Structures are given as C-alpha cells and as structure tokens.
Amino acid sequence: ELKVEQNPLFLSMQEGKNYTIYCNYSTTSDRLYWYRQDPGKSLESLFVLLSNGAVKQEGRLMASLDTKARLSTLHITAAVHDLSATYFCAVTDDKIIFGKGTRLHILP
Amino acid sequence: GAVVSQHPSRVICKSGTSVKIECRSLDFQATTMFWYRQFPKKSLMLMATSNEGSKATYEQGVEKDKFLINHASLTLSTLTVTSAHPEDSSFYICSADPGSYGNTIYFGEGSWLTVV
Numbered sequence: 001e002l003k004v005e006q007n008p009l010f011l012s013m014q015e016g017k018n019y020t021i022y023c024n025y026s027t028t029s030d031r032l033y034w035y036r037q038d039p040g041k042s043l044e045s046l047f048v049l050l051s052n053g054a055v056k057q058e059g060r061l062m063a064s065l066d067t068k069a070r071l072s073t074l075h076i077t078a079a080v081h082d083l084s085a086t087y088f089c090a091v092t093d094d095k096i097i098f099g100k101g102t103r104l105h106i107l108p
Numbered sequence: 109g110a111v112v113s114q115h116p117s118r119v120i121c122k123s124g125t126s127v128k129i130e131c132r133s134l135d136f137q138a139t140t141m142f143w144y145r146q147f148p149k150k151s152l153m154l155m156a157t158s159n160e161g162s163k164a165t166y167e168q169g170v171e172k173d174k175f176l177i178n179h180a181s182l183t184l185s186t187l188t189v190t191s192a193h194p195e196d197s198s199f200y201i202c203s204a205d206p207g208s209y210g211n212t213i214y215f216g217e218g219s220w221l222t223v224v
Contacts, residue, residue: 033212042114042201042218043152048211088151096142096203096213100151 002027004091006099014107016078021102023072023089032072033090034063037101043088046074079106111135112204114216121223126190129219131202137182138204142213143175146199158185192223 003026013019023032031050035043047056049065049072056063060083062075072089084106090098111134121127131141139160144152156177157165164177174196176188185204189196202216 031211035215043203043215045212045214050211090213095154095157097154098152103149 002029002091002093002097004089004097004099006089006102008102009100010103010105012105012107013079015080018078019076021074021076021087021089021104023074023099025070025072025089025091025097027093028067028070029091029093031092032065033088033092033096034072034074035088035090037086037088046087076104081106081108112202112214112216114202114219116219117217118220119222121192121221123193123223124191126188127192127221128186128188129200129202129221131185131187131204131216133183133204133206133214136204136206136210138185138206139182140205141179141185142203142205143177143185143187144201144203146201146218148199152201155187160185189221192221194223197221197223 005024007022033048034046036046037043047063052067054065060077065072086101086103088098088101090096113132113134115130119127141158143155145155146152154167155170158177158179160179160182166172179185199218201218203213205213
C-alpha cells in the first residue's frame with residue numbers, strides 16, 4: 001500500500017526565513033506533485049516532478065525529488081506572508097495518494 | 109492551463125434528499141477523474157476513481173450506493189450523494205488527469221455540501 005508522509009505537519013515561521021518541507025513515500029512512483037491549498041479553496045498545482053534529481057523552482061519555492069530515497073522536498077526561501085497556506089505532496093500509484101499536508105503560517 | 113470546473117460550489121440540502129455535483133474538464137478530455145472528500149484541516153481522502161464508459165472504482169469504506177458516480181463522457185463526471193445525512197457534510201473535490209495534454213492533475217474548485 002502506497003503511503004505518503006509529510007513533515008512537519010504544522011510550521012510557523014517568521015518572514016524572511018528559509019525552511020524545508022519533507023515528503024517521504026513508501027513505494028516507487030513515476031510522479032510526485034506539490035499542491036497549495038488556501039483556506040476554503042481547492043488545490044493549486046505547484047510542481048510536478050518526474051525523474052530522479054528533478055528540481056523545479058517558482059519564485060520563492062523550490063521542489064526536488066530523490067527517487068532512490070523516495071523523498072521530495074519543498075524549500076521556501078525568504079518566506080513572505082503570502083505563502084501562508086497548506087502544502088500537500090502527492091504521489092501516483094494507480095491513483096493519487098496525498099500526504100497529510102503541512103500548514104504553513106508565516107508571521108509578518 | 110487546463111481547467112476543471114466543478115458545480116455547484118456550495119449547496120445546502122435537507123436530510124434524506126439527494127444532491128448531484130458535476131465535474132467538467134473544460135479544455136481537455138479526461139478518461140479518468142477522481143473524487144475526493146476533505147474534512148476541515150485534514151488531507152484529501154480519495155473516494156473513487158471515475159472511469160469514462162465503465163463503473164467507478166471505489167476505495168475501501170466508501171459506500172457505492174450512497175455515493176453514485178457517473179462518467180458519461182470524456183469531459184463530465186458526476187457525484188450524487190443519495191439520502192444525504194448531516195455527516196455527509198464536507199468539501200468534495202474532483203480532479204482530472206489530462207493524459208498527454210499535461211503532466212499534472214488538475215483540480216476543480218470544490219463543492220461545499222451542507223446537509224441540514
């Protein structure tokens with residue numbers, strides 16, 4: 001059974017700081033997704049990582065994938081308040097399984 | 109980018125009635141769509157995989173007769189909550205896989221269901 005574990009589940013940080021969210025998964029998968037969810041809203045696609053060593057960056061967010069370690073990271077650089085949201089990683093088997101999400105709260 | 113439209117965005121219904129939620133892929137064809145349920149401050153729970161032209165595949169613990177899924181065309185899947193009860197109140201989200209159109213899975217805007 002495919003399992004996806006995220007940590008931390010909750011993160012409160014100051015603006016301007018850097019931090020990393022980790023996503024571990026239990027079996028091989030050909031795709032790893034990162035999504036953002038704002039309160040009361042649906043999911044917004046951030047990144048899709050397809051291969052070992054893949055790195056993608058958008059603004060202050062950077063995602064990477066290590067398929068051998070079955071680990072993906074979402075790194076936040078110089079956080080700003082607008083990045084406050086819940087971030088989910090998800091992995092495909094024959095279906096998409098989500099981690100529990102990381103609630104990120106950035107203090108102004 | 110690809111768009112998945114979900115309707116209604118909010119619905120209130122009385123206990124015992126049924127409510128239908130639609131999920132449409134607006135600019136691509138989706139042979140597979142997924143339905144999720146999300147409780148407040150929780151992750152998404154996959155309910156079922158909707159397959160165009162065939163029966164949906166339900167996850168363990170999801171009642172097939174209560175949550176009816178119909179994927180009548182390559183751009184439309186519907187979820188009908190039958191004989192709704194207050195405990196069915198939740199945020200329901202659909203997603204669609206665009207296949208060769210794109211690499212990611214696109215999500216609808218979600219539907220808030222409140223059963224009173």
